[in-house]
Amino acid sequence: MSLHAAAVLRIGYGMLYLAFLLREFPHRDEIWGPGSPWTPDLARELFGSTGWFSILTLSDRPAYFEACYALALVTSALFMLGWRTRAVSVLFALVVTSFHGRDIFMTDGGDNLIVLMAEYLMFTACGRRWSLDARRDSRRAVGSPNRRVPPSAGQQAVLVRQRLSALVHNCGMFVIAAEVCFLYGSAGLYKVQGYLWRNGTALHYVLGLDLFRPWPELSHLADQHPILVAIVGYMTVLVQVAFPFVLFSRLKYVVLGLLIGMHLGIAVFLGLPVFSGAMIIADAVFLPDRVLLSLERGGWKFGGRILRGIMPTREEPSRSTSIPRPGLPEEMTHRSPM
Template sequence: MGNEQVRELPATTAAPGRSVGGAGAPGTVHGLLHARTDSFWGTLTGRPVSLYATSVLRIGYGLLYLVFLLREFPHRYEIWGPGSPWTPALAAELFDQTGWYSFLILSDSRAYFELCYVLALLTSALFMLGWRTRLMSVLFAAVVASFHARAIFMTDGGDNLLLLMALYLVLTACGRCWSLDARRERIKTARADGARARSLVARDLRAARRTLVTVVHNCGVFVIAAQVCVLYGSAGLYKVQGSFWNDGSALHHVLNLELFQPWPALSHAMDQYPLAMAVVGYLTVLTQVAFPFVLFGRLKYPVLAVLLGMHVGIAVVLGLPLFSGTMIIADAVFLPDRFYTFLPHLLRRIGRRCGVRAPAPAPGQGTGLGSVPSQGGHPDGREECSPVSRPASGHGGPSPSGPTVTQ
């Protein structure tokens, strides 16, 4: 009796929660935007991207700042210490205007300064090695910020980007690969697997923590990539507005500045070829302006190669190694993880050709460095750079072959 009231839904009736031709319809613009939003959200929360790239940034910037502090060790007292022409009183006065702060001005004692310098060296080394990386990343950022603020007029400008990168790396999980933390985590995982089962609440809490860490890490990587794009784009656009860059004479004027002549003979020899210098100047401007627009295609690889050559030239010819090193390391964030996982295979191949036999990987370790981290993370809540091979995903999530930001 009551069954007569039931009628079959028409074929055009949408499923619950989805309207015909609305945001979920795959053949409409709204459907496409909706699909792209889902893909972006899946990329943001699914797995950490560019784990190898952020590890390269950690190693690179830690090593670069360690070498920088060691290089300036004989002059440390005149640059950052109480004996600097930029006295602690002047620095404190500037801090009142800019809001900066440095722990180096807490005391005028030379013993205190020497202690801070030794701790800065130790922090840079431990950050580079990836020991307690979360803590060391915060301390490294504090060290870079304090030394930068203490003598803000004494450096070549490369420390400006290094400071920004140090702050951004605090957000990332830059100790997941190629670090002492990763080694310790692998040993702990091997000992703890199957030893005990966690409660459902504990697993949920670890899953929520893992998702939060993944989101913060991915946002940090995207901010680093955006920072480098803004830097190159703005530098290229500023050059376009300059008359010296327009007529191709910019490098001629730079090569004749005594401030940027560590090798005067080399600078004068290069200045003998004005046509070549003009071509290099135009190529520099074109590459910097085009950089943000070629990141999502294969054209980015020759552009990165040109930028690498440009920074090497700046370091050697103009005597700005800190600036060039900072930029070269920052460019590494745009290389996909599969590039870094291919490097061990390439090194082993070169070693075999040179007659050097590489050590065989331990049982169960696979290829070691030559693997991409798994998407799902460790079943116990940990995520690491482990040689886990996974089948291709069929749910439309991020591809395991590399991070979205570097594709």
């Protein structure tokens, strides 16, 4: 079930974490390396009480840290492309967990969600669609002849493995969907308990926080419309609380659209692109395969139109111009007007 949705999660989180690591590449030593204010010794002391683990604390040498960072970049890229996904997904979860735990005080809700999704995706067949693994399997299927052979013990073992893999995959996708429902539901219920959310002034105070104002002029411009800010605040609470109850109706597409718009606003106004990206990717678990396939076909058509508009087209001969056919007299190549 939902093989294309699992592929979207794999591509999305692999790409998001790769972009995150590339963005923080100039500051990697200050955040996760031996030169961080949160030293490896402090991290190991914290791990002793929390039970966490990180491969970055196995050695304090700068060369070892650089090797781990290069491994994280390569793993994120391979996970995004879907190469040997079963093994790479485990390595990706180890990388994300290690970097998350190395400096836990630098993380936010988006990082927590990426850690959870990386661990859940290990149990899914997220490399069966839109991946290098799928491309390799399709080539093998085309190249191998379709022969009917009597069932053997080895074939029965393969069938059992496939059934177990499908079962584990479906359970993993269900856990991911339940996680997103719990996240939205709990966030909405917590907002309902707050006085500022009930009277519609919560976003007014959020827009005034210097820590979450990448563009102060834009935040000030939005804060000049208090009625609109209050409506957006009420809609945020309503959509988050209602989300788990509309999953089995067509209304879920409207709610998903509103949630995506909300996360885009968080990314722009509050400067939290990683959190917004993690949430938008997680919402894709509720899109059926037919919707994703239709989006894929629409994307190919749109891309083809753009390429046809950019690339010069070959001039085709006019229909009125006759082209002599080889082996026939010239007078037989002209069609009669009748």
